[in-house]
Amino acid sequence: MPEGHTLHRLAGSLNGAFAGTVPTLSSPQGRFADGAAYLSGRELHEAAAWGKHLFVEFAGEAHLHVHLGLIGAFDVTAYSARGGDDEGYAAGSPGGALPPPVGAVRLRIATGTHVADLRGATVCEVATTQEVDAVIARLGPDPLRADADPDRAWRRIVKSPRSIADLLMDQAVLAGVGNVYRSEILFRHRVDPWRPGRDIRPVTWRALWRDLLLLMPIGVQLGQIITMSDQVETVLAGDFDPAAVPTSPTGVSAWRPNPHGALERRYYVYKRQGEPCRVCGSRVRMAEVAGRNLYWCGRCQRRR
DNA sequence: AGGTGATGGTCAC
DNA sequence: TGACCCTCACCTG
Numbered sequence: 001m002p003e004g005h006t007l008h009r010l011a012g013s014l015n016g017a018f019a020g021t022v023p024t025l026s027s028p029q030g031r032f033a034d035g036a037a038y039l040s041g042r043e044l045h046e047a048a049a050w051g052k053h054l055f056v057e058f059a060g061e062a063h064l065h066v067h068l069g070l071i072g073a074f075d076v077t078a079y080s081a082r083g084g085d086d087e088g089y090a091a092g093s094p095g096g097a098l099p100p101p102v103g104a105v106r107l108r109i110a111t112g113t114h115v116a117d118l119r120g121a122t123v124c125e126v127a128t129t130q131e132v133d134a135v136i137a138r139l140g141p142d143p144l145r146a147d148a149d150p151d152r153a154w155r156r157i158v159k160s161p162r163s164i165a166d167l168l169m170d171q172a173v174l175a176g177v178g179n180v181y182r183s184e185i186l187f188r189h190r191v192d193p194w195r196p197g198r199d200i201r202p203v204t205w206r207a208l209w210r211d212l213l214l215l216m217p218i219g220v221q222l223g224q225i226i227t228m229s230d231q232v233e234t235v236l237a238g239d240f241d242p243a244a245v246p247t248s249p250t251g252v253s254a255w256r257p258n259p260h261g262a263l264e265r266r267y268y269v270y271k272r273q274g275e276p277c278r279v280c281g282s283r284v285r286m287a288e289v290a291g292r293n294l295y296w297c298g299r300c301q302r303r304r
Numbered sequence: 305a306g307g308t309g310a311t312g313g314t315c316a317c
Numbered sequence: 318t319g320a321c322c323c324t325c326a327c328c329t330g
Binding site: 006122169 | 309310311312313314
């Protein structure tokens, strides 16, 4: 699942595979048949991510709007025998034949060398420029976009009685952070997840934002959420070669564990309820906040 | 073979 | 707050 890093990585993969080409779009599963036909045969200009939304612009101001939801996946694969290993994509089926769709493929984008299959998305629709702009206008700043303004999020946070754990998951406040980054970022700064936004100190918010600016690009680069300091250090030191990380068996399904070469999947608190805190040994807790399970250490993250 | 959960979000009440 | 949507890996038996 896709938090913001998945979508930004996906935009890059789609651009590498399709930008400037005129792909064929289809809906093997059938539920996006009309939209695929409408977009098919147009030049694909550019894919871009805003928070957890993906937009792909085609010629004629026609856009594809995708939201992967909780379980969606968009796999980008090089399949031609000749191009199988180029551009960092997983090698496709030998022989250069377009592989048949597997499972419920809502949308397939294909050229002679690359294919992208979308499954399980909650949103897959054709959109006008105005509709794209309307979606973007609803979103808070996205730490993965260079022009993001953290003050815009801060103005919402500082006047809110809602908990910081609730606010971090609100895409209108901050776009792209999901349930893993939420729990982990709060732990990294020892912030009490139940503290109301209006009681968060400016220095704390600046630290959280700065940390997202560090962590999320690593997530984009590796296709994996890295939050533990030793792993962050490993990546920053260059000891870890992202090129050694396969984008997946079939491309960019970033939330699926990388089968080989990935850093060990290890977090401070996420999904560790009942286990000892890695810092103080206290039992990691879990509670539902904003409809999702929040994980935190009740001892480390107190009164801050 | 069947049940469940998962890094998300929307809509009705 | 709860129902519901989407797909598939990973349990259970």
